[in-house]
Amino acid sequence: MNAALSALNRFGLGARPGERQRLTDPRGWLKAQLDGGAPMIVAPTIGTSAAVGEAIRAFREAARANRPQSQRPQDPEPQPAQERQQARRQLVEIAAAEGLASLTARVTTERPFVERLVAFWSNHLCVSTAAKILVVPLAGSYERDVIRPYVLGRFEEMVLASAKHPAMLVYLDNFQSIGPNSRGAERRRARGARGLNENYARELLELHTLGVDGGYSQQDVQELAKMLTGWTVAGLLTLGSTLAFAFEDRLHEPGARSVLGVRYTEAGVVQGDRVIRDLCRHPSTARFVATKLVTHFVADDPPAAAVDRVAEVFAASEGDLSAVASTLVDVEEAWTETARKFRTPQDWLVAVLRALNAAEAAPATLPLLRQLRHPLWAPQAPKGFGDSAQEWADPDSLLNRAELARSLGRRLRASRIDAHDLLDVVDVGENDPLRGVLADSSIPPDDRLALAIAGPAFQWR
Secondary structure, X not given: OOHHHHHHHHHOOOOOOOOHHHOOOHHHHHHHOOOOOOOOOOOOHHHOHHHHHHHHHHHHHHHHOOXXXXXXXXXXXXXXXXXXXXXXXXXXXXXXXXXXXXXXXXXXXXXXXXXXXXXXXXXHOOOOOOOOHHHOOOHHHHHHHHHHHHOOOEHHHHHHHHHHOHHHHHHOOHHHXXXXXXXXXXXXXXXXXXXXXXXXXXXXXXXXXXXXXXXXXXXXXXXXXXXXXXXXXXXXXXXXXXXXXXXXXXHOOOOOEEXXXXXXXXXXXXXXXXXXXXXXXXXXXXXXXXXXXXXXHOOOOOOHHHHHHHHHHHHHOOOEHHHHHHHHHXXXXXXXXXXXXXXXXXXXXXXXXXXXXOOOOOOOHHHXXXXXXXXXXXXXXXXXXXXXXXXXXXXXXXXXXXXXXXXXXXXXXXXXOOHHHHHHOOXXXXXXXXXXXXXXOOOOHHHHHHHHHHOHHHHEO
């Protein structure tokens, strides 16, 4: 086992040729990346808060416009439909610009351990552009404004930022949740509002904090949902307004509530803040988060001792994610010959681009990820994408990677990339057949490149 490659591939996002020779202290290199805040990404011009707000309002207004019930085939498309399609395209363009900025950060970063942590937490507290069109232009700002600022900070601050971001409020419908006995309930019901919504409260307990076996009940879900009523989004309809979290007291369910046996007196928005902080500090949360982190960084079957150690640090530090990340580096099970993780499609493609010293993520990267069934910020369920070999190592997925590897090889035929250099980024023994294949000049260079990135060694980190 090469410790430098373990640091670069398992904890990072993929080694680049010549990089492992410079890592004399792999663990120290990883820990040094935890100094200071996470690298920030400047919002693309098209993705500024004002631009996103205008695009969303344009789409909502176009969607409400009256449309003719029928039209002759030769008639031109009605203007409202044209406006709606144009507004939808703008939302997609915002998401594409944001996505390329995020992927380029992964491909080019000098702090790949931190970027992997950003990707991990973005998936843990996921929103999905596949679920609602209004989430599409918000997913980039969600990762930029919710995950990055707190990825080396405190877990509870990240969860609170997530709970109040427009992307999460829209994705899990909390922006529409109304207290049944709130002052504004009757008027809202008369206008067709849906009332209390438990979606976010349930996922907050099951997926973000305690875990499915964390000891909560359906009554806890209902009580938590009531505590979070009135948490909504300002600026969805008001021209010129910035999309932002807003608390509407008239929609908030009045009264004291109890969650997990703890009583919370009526305190408006503070009531929700308090319960979220308590959930983040709960022992079940420490265990659930630690298990997920060790599964991601060590093995699909997480070693119990490693989970115990990470959970202890998480609890003792009150969710200090920098301390937790440093502890992960010190987990001995992560540095053994048997420790390995199958690369998800996003991991694999980013690792390929890093191995080829790409200067950015090209626009074609986004459709490639869709082809690989791992589109950016678009899981099919609130639990996010899984990262086990069972979920990604099926024959169809492997064949898909092989075809894409051949396509990449052909595209790079005219480049000066030597496939033999890729031996520097994978951990293979001296007698591994891959060495002979990549040195065989009778095999066309593009085929050798394809064999390197589609071969077994490159599928694991």
